[in-house]
Amino acid sequence: DVKVTQSSRYLVKRTGEKVFLECVQDMDHENMFWYRQDPGLGLRLIYFSYDVKMKEKGDIPEGYSVSREKKERFSLILESASTNQTSMYLCASSPGQGGGYTFGSGTRLTVV
Amino acid sequence: AQTVTQSQPEMSVQEAETVTLSCTYDTSENNYYLFWYKQPPSRQMILVIRQEAYKQQNATENRFSVNFQKAAKSFSLKISDSQLGDTAMYFCAFLRLYGNKLVFGAGTILRVKS
Structure with missing residues (x-):
């Protein structure tokens, strides 16, 4: 079964931490x-x-960076986590050419 | 830039009845794709239906169908014989013909009641 896997379902981090x-x-x-x-x-x-x-960059890149060293892996980096980055983060992939996205199951990040 | 508007933040429907979710979009392009995605409480986003703008025929997937009105830039989703498992957040999304990025609406929460 093809899929997109996000490494964490829930994550709690402290303000100022670097988050991957x-x-x-x-x-x-x-x-x-x-x-x-x-x-x-x-x-x-x-x-x-x-x-x-x-x-x-997408619509809201401020405070984030990304890395894609291999085709199958795409990392999102919060250089210095802030409370306003508390959110649900969804990863997706697509083949292009009008194909729909396949989504991961999401990571709920809480920054305290 | 394209925008997608879902004007109904929440809706509810009785089991076995039919419900229609609204979506309008704004674009100057002639050819594009439109999608409906479902996000149940499990959070897994699932593709429900896909429409190619250059096809006049409305897409259908079992109990799910769309009413695509290109001139009006409207793309509504009809769910027939609603089931409890249809309870979810539904997102309408737009994709340019040669684009990579989906543009999503704000979503509609649908609750199916027994």
Whole structure:
């Protein structure tokens, strides 16, 4: 069964910590995405990657960075976590060409 | 930039009845894709249905169908014979023809009551 796997379902971190959220897909998809989901705001794109070592900013990249060293893995990095980054983070991948996304099951991050 | 609007934050429906979720979008492009995704309490986002804008025929997947009105930029989701397992957040999403990035609406919470 093809899937996107996020390494943590729940995470609690302290303000100022460096946080890594990991995502792995096994579908050989070119594109990978990180979204943030907040009530009433839907899903907002943080970063996406269309190839290894290639990345583009989404709508809300401030305070985040990403890494894609291998095709199957896309990491989201919070350089110095802040309380306003408490949220649900969703990773997704897609083959492009009009194909829909396949999502991971999400990481609920709480920054205290 | 494209925008997607879901005007119904919450809806409820009785089991076995039919419900329609609304979605409108704004784009200047002629060809694109539209999607409905379902997010149950388990949080796993699931693709419900996909529509290609250059196809006039409305997409259907079992109990789920869409009413795609291209001129009105409307893409509503109809769920027939609603089941308790349909309780979820539903997101409408837009994708440009040669784009990579989905643009999502804010979502509609649907509750199916027994």
